[in-house]
Each structure stands twice: as C-alpha cells, then as structure tokens.
Amino acid sequence: MSLLVKNARVITSADDYLADVYVENDTVTTIGASLDQPADKVIDAAGCYLLPGGVDPHTHLAFTLGDIVTADNYESGTIAAAFGGTTTVVNFAQQRPGQHLRAAIDDGLAAAEGKAVIDYGQHIVITQMDTGSLGQIDEMVSDGITSIKLFMAYPGELMVDDATIFTVLERAGELGALCCVHAENGPVIDVLVRRALAAGHTNPGWHGRTRPELAEAEATHRAIALAEMANAPVYFVHLSCAEALSEVIAARDRGRPVFAETCPHYLFLDSSVYDDDGFDTAKYVLTPPLRSARHHADLWRGLRTDDLQVVSTDHCPFCLNGQKTVGEHDFSKIPNGGPGIEHRLQLLYSGGVLGQKLPLRRMVEVFATTPARLFGLYPRKGTIAVGSDADLVVFDPNGHTTISADTHHMNVDYSLYEGWRLTGAVRTVISAGRAVVEDGLFVGKPGSGRFLRREASGLQ
DSSP states (O other): OEEEEEEEEEEOOEEEEEEEEEEEETTTEESSSSOOOOOOOOOOOOOEEEEEOEEEEETTTTTTETTTSSSSOOOHHHHHHHHTTTEEEEEEEEOOOOOOOOHHHHHHHHTTTTTTHHHHEEEESSOOOOOTHHHHHHHHHTTTTEEEEEEETTTTTTBBBBBHHHHHHHHHHHHEEEEEEOOOHHHHHHHHHHHHHHHHOOSHHHHHHTSSSSHHHHHHHHHHHHHHHOOOOOEESSSSOOHHHHHHHHHTTTTTEEEEOOOOHHOOGGGGGGOOSSSGGGGGOOOSSOOOOTHHHHHHHHHHHSSSSOOOBBBOOOOOOGGGGTTTOOOOGSSSOOOOOTTHHHIIIIITTTSSOOHHHHHHHIIHHHHHHHOOTTTTTTSSTTTSSSOOEEEEEEEEEEOOTTOOSSSOOOTTTTTTTEEEEEEEEEEEEEEEEEETOOOOOOOOOBBBOOOOOOOO
16 A cells, blocks of 8 residues: 655654655655655645654553443544544553463453554553562563553552552663653542541542642652662653642753653643532543643643653543442542543644644644653654654644534543634544544544554653
8 A cells, every 4th residue: 555645744843844755555655845656545735734643652441440441442442542643552451469460461452452443552550569570570571561650549459659669660770661650649648538528528529629739749759769769760640730840840950861741631621620519520530630720831831841741641531421420429439530532632733832832843742752752662653754654644724623522432421621612623644554534534444553562762
C-alpha cells in the first residue's frame, strides 16, 4: 500500500513547512515539494495541518478496579483515540496479588488481541515486589516493557511502600526503564475520607474535599527524594496542582531527571463542580480530583516552559449509570476515573493554541513527540520524518468539533465537556500507513494495531 499526502502544512515539534509526504507500507519514505510518485491513495491536505499521530502514554483500557472493568476495551477505546488524532497508546497492565509480572503482561496482551485499531504498548503496574523478585523487572525490560507504574495512594489495593518504591526505582534506573508514580499520600487521604463519612458526608463532592493539594505535593516531594537516593529518573502521572509542580520545578532546577504530565481536565475544568451535592457530580470523581481554577495558569506555564513535558488523558472511563452508582451512598466506593481519550488534540488546539497558552509546535511536542521520546518510541513515533512510522493526522484548523456523549466514540454515557464547541477538527488519521479515520468516518479494522516493544527511555 502506498499513500501520497499532497499540499500539507507539516507541523512537528521542530518544524513548520509546506510539503508532500509519501508513504510506502507503514513507513514515511519521501518528503518533498510537488512529489509525483504514483500512489494507491492520494489525500489532498490543502488548508490543513499534517501532524504526527498523537502518543497517549496514560490510558486504562480493559482495566479492572475491584470488580468493575473500565467501560472502554481496546476496540472502543482505540477507535475513540483515533478519532482524536491519537495513533499510539501505552496502556496499563496490572499485577494481581502474588502474580508474576510476565503473567500480568500476558493478561494485558490478551485483552488487546484482535481489538486494537492503532498501535499500543504496555506499562506494568507493580503492586507487590521484594528484593528476591526484582529480576522480573529485567525480564520485562528485555521484552520491551520499559516503564513501570507505582502507586502511593489506595492503601490495601494498589499502594506500595517507600522501600518498594526505592528498590524498584533503583533497578529500573539501572536498566534504562522509567518509573511512573501516582503521587498522593494515600494513608492520610484515607483518614480524611473516614472522617468525612463518619460525619455523614457521603455525596460525590466530598471526593475532592478529602484529597487536598498538599497530599499530592508531599508525595511528589517524597518520591523525588526516593528517586534521587536511587539515582534514577522519575515521571509523575496526572499532576494537577501548583504545589506539586513546584516540587518538580525545584528538582529540575537542581538538574534531576524528573518529568511530569498533566491532563486536559486539569487545564480546563475546576473544583467548582464539587459544589453540587447531586450524584451527577460522580462524573468528576477522578484522581487526583479537579483543583480550583487558580491552578490553571501554573499548569499552562509549566507546559510552555517544559517543567511539564506531556499532556496525557488518564482515560479511565466508568459509566455514570450502572458503574459509578455503586457509590451512590458512599463517595469512597465510586470508581475513580473519567473519559478523555477522544478529545485531547482538539482541546489543546482550541483552548491552548488558539487561546494563546501554547505555541503550535509545542502542542505537537506535548501531544506526540515527548511522550514518544520518554517512553522509548522516538523517532519511530512522535514525528514526521523519513524512516518514521506513517502515523499522520490531517487536522483542519478551521473546522469545528462539538463534544457530546451522544456523538462521541467512547463507550461511556457522559462527557466531561458536554456541549463544548471547539475550533479545529480531525479529518483523516493514518496509523502505520493504514487509514483509520477518513473524512470523519471510521474505516479501520479491529486487530490491525500492533504491540510495540519499546526501547529504553530516551530521557531528554
């Protein structure tokens, strides 16, 4: 299969130029002016940007939380991702109690088989590890699983202690793997939750009130100290507040290899949603919770100055009806997470670039290039260059996108951005040389996505 994209304005993290792009099979082979090679398919991208396909390094597809499984599996979730211009996800495989890491990865691969429509990698969530089993990490890295998730929250479920964090950070650093940390002080949060429930505060708005900014900032500080003692890099997932960002900035200013992501919901939504005592507020029960609007400016500034390197989605969808309702009388039982995999690009462009908060090439950097680099996929992913995978997005900067649960492709019954009308629209998406979305219609094939064995983290 050959493909020729004509008249494109090519935007990468480094360049902005007019060119044609020629693809053979799954690879970009030629970039130049007025190319005339014969092609099986020709796309006219006049008036549009041609962007590298997005890399979302934080998704929870077919992910089990207790007895509840996220509403999106690999098929519905990757279809939705493609409609948002994302052509690669790195999803989480979770270690069960007593489970070998290899078995956890095999479970994750089985969940993806025959379903993914775009390429995917896997992180491993470690919930149990002693010094005698550290060799399992070596096995994972040799198999291309080069990133590890560690939780400092959810005691008794996902949280690991500081000794485990330290030893895993140390071994991962020696192997060139990157540890991703969910930084919140879980035991203190549990005390606050128990006190709220004892006082009769059971509605979802109390989720936000029992997870303060300082619980995130303290854990961020502690994880940085553990990483420094282990002489290892560390990556913070879903950073939500100025206080935690200050800890990251201080470490980076000391020259430490500390990295962090934020998510669109922390850039565009705020904690005022928790003022409503109705159960619909359960839509916003995600972790960390939404913060006050005062944090927005700090997070946007962090993205501009590279103190925040990535915008991921933390797509962890649970339906309001039938899944989140398990916590109707106890907010602590509501499964934490929200949908977002479909609209990351449109939100960043409309609210970030057009909102004059983020330059266009920087948007590409946080959407595609840096996540590819940090998670061992660059330059195969995250850019448009000869030899790179043909992951391409034709994006119309003058089009419009209206977000609604009635029309989105995520398998969840609400949107965090219901009714928002955004400037900018995804027209065509090419994943590894194959059309997945064309003129707003799905034309891909479940099972065509490939599992990606990743290299060591390309830390900047």
